[in-house]
Amino acid sequence: MQQNEELIKVVTERAQKWLDPKYDEETRTEVKALLDADDKTNLIEAFYKDLEFGTGGLRGIMGAGTNRMNIYTVGAATQGLANYLKDVFKEEPQISVVVGHDVRNNSRKFAEIVADIFSANGIKVYLFDACRPTPEVSYAIRRLGCQSGVNITASHNPKEYNGYKAYWSDGAQMIAPHDVKTIEYVNAITSVDQIKFTPNKDLIQIIGKDVD
Numbered sequence: 001m002q003q004n005e006e007l008i009k010v011v012t013e014r015a016q017k018w019l020d021p022k023y024d025e026e027t028r029t030e031v032k033a034l035l036d037a038d039d040k041t042n043l044i045e046a047f048y049k050d051l052e053f054g055t056g057g058l059r060g061i062m063g064a065g066t067n068r069m070n071i072y073t074v075g076a077a078t079q080g081l082a083n084y085l086k087d088v089f090k091e092e093p094q095i096s097v098v099v100g101h102d103v104r105n106n107s108r109k110f111a112e113i114v115a116d117i118f119s120a121n122g123i124k125v126y127l128f129d130a131c132r133p134t135p136e137v138s139y140a141i142r143r144l145g146c147q148s149g150v151n152i153t154a155s156h157n158p159k160e161y162n163g164y165k166a167y168w169s170d171g172a173q174m175i176a177p178h179d180v181k182t183i184e185y186v187n188a189i190t191s192v193d194q195i196k197f198t199p200n201k202d203l204i205q206i207i208g209k210d211v212d
Contacts, residue, residue, distance in 0.1 A: 007044060007048065008040050008043075008044070010048075011040075011043055011044050011046075011047040011048055012035065012043070014047045014066060015031050015034060015035055015043060015046070015047050015065070016035070018031040018064065018065070019031060019032065022192050022193065023072070023192065024071075027064045027070065027071075027072070030063065030064040031046075031064045031065070034046060034047075034064070034065070045061075045065075045067065046063060046064060046065025046066070046067055046068050047065050047066050047067060048067060049066065049067050050066045050067065050073075051066065051067050051068060051069065051073045053077050053080070053182070053183050053186040053187070054183070055173070055174065055175075055179040055180075055183070056165060056166075056173060057077070057150075057163060057164040057165040057166045057173075058073065058074070058077055058163060058164035059154055059157060059161060059162075059163035059164070060073070060161060060162070060163075061160045061161055062105065062106055062160060062161065062162050069106075069110075069161070069162045069163070069164070071109070071110070071113050072192055072195070074110050074113055074114060074152075074164055075113060075117055075192070075195040075197065076186060076189040076192075076194075076195060077164055077166075077186050078113070078114045078117040078118060078150070078195075079117055079121070079186075079189050079194060079195045079196065080182065080185040080186030080187070080188060080189045081148065081150070081166055081182055081185065081186065082117060082118055082121040082123055082196075083121075083185050083188075083189075084178075084181060084182050084185040085097070085123065085147055085148055086121065086122075086123075087185075088147075088178075089147050092147065094124050095122075095123045095124065095147050096123065096124035096125070096126065096144065096145070096146045096147060097118055097123055097124070097125055097126070097141075097146050097147065097148045097149050097150065098125075098126045098127075098128075098137055098140040098141045098144060098146050098149035098150075098167075098207075099111050099114050099115045099118070099125055099126070099127045099128065099149065099150050099151075099152075100128045100131075100132045100134075100136065100137035100140070100149070100150075100151045100152070101128070101131055101132075101151065101152035101153065102131050102134075102151075102152065102153040102154075103131045104152075104153070104154060104159070104161075104162050105159070105162070106162055107131070107152045107153065107162060108130075108131075110152045110162065110164070111127065111128075111150075111152045112127070113197075114150050114152070114164075115127045115199070115204050116197060116198070116199035116204075117195065117196055117197060117199075118203075119199045119200040119201070119202075119203040119204050120196035120197065120198050120199055120200060121196055122200070122203070123203065124203050124205070125203060125204045125205065126140060126144055126146065126205050126207045127204055127205070127206055127207065128140075128206075128207055128208060128211075129206050129207065129208035130208070134151050134153060134165070136211065136212070137149055137151045137167065137171075138167060138171035138172065139171065139211070140207065140211050141167055141169065141170075141171045142169075142170070142171045143211065144207075144211075146169065147168075147169045148166065148167060148168060148169065149166075149167040149171070150164060150165065150166055150167070151164075151165045151167070152164060152165075153165060166182065
């Protein structure tokens with residue numbers, strides 16, 4: 001019982017930070033409902049840890065919280081990846097990426113957020129106009145000569161989930177050393193203030209049939 005009370009105290013403190021006005025109103029409302037609920041199970045699930053960025057990217061249940069897929073966890077992953085790309089490819093006159101997505105709830109929204117953040121970091125984005133299969137994202141990275149790419153998809157996971165897959169310039173998912181280094185850069189994003197959300201629309205190009 002003591003251990004449970006300690007856990008509730010920790011997750012409550014973590015959740016209360018998400019009531020700050022820097023988070024959007026919809027998120028704050030959802031977090032407040034979690035905090036106000038008598039049953040703290042969902043609060044614990046949402047905040048007991050950070051959603052981990054692994055070698056394949058992110059995957060998790062959608063919702064508010066540090067352990068959920070939302071614009072802030074997706075944002076931190078993108079900011080970390082952007083920072084890494086800018087270090088690795090600093091000699092490139094223009095770093096570029098492809099962003100695609102599947103048909104799940106929030107996939108388009110997440111893809112647009114990803115595009116916004118990359119562009120805010122001075123990175124050129126080729127954003128697909130609608131859903132595309134994963135192999136086409138890999139193809140587009142190579143075809144357009146990009147340094148990286150992101151596809152928003154949770155593959156075979158249940159409908160409550162979404163995912164974030166990061167790719168390298170060869171169109172494949174990242175392997176050593178880039179997978180481990182990207183994780184380090186993502187883990188260095190510890191505050192929403194570090195994420196550049198304001199897009200540079202001039203750096204976002206919509207692609208579609210030309211790549212099909």
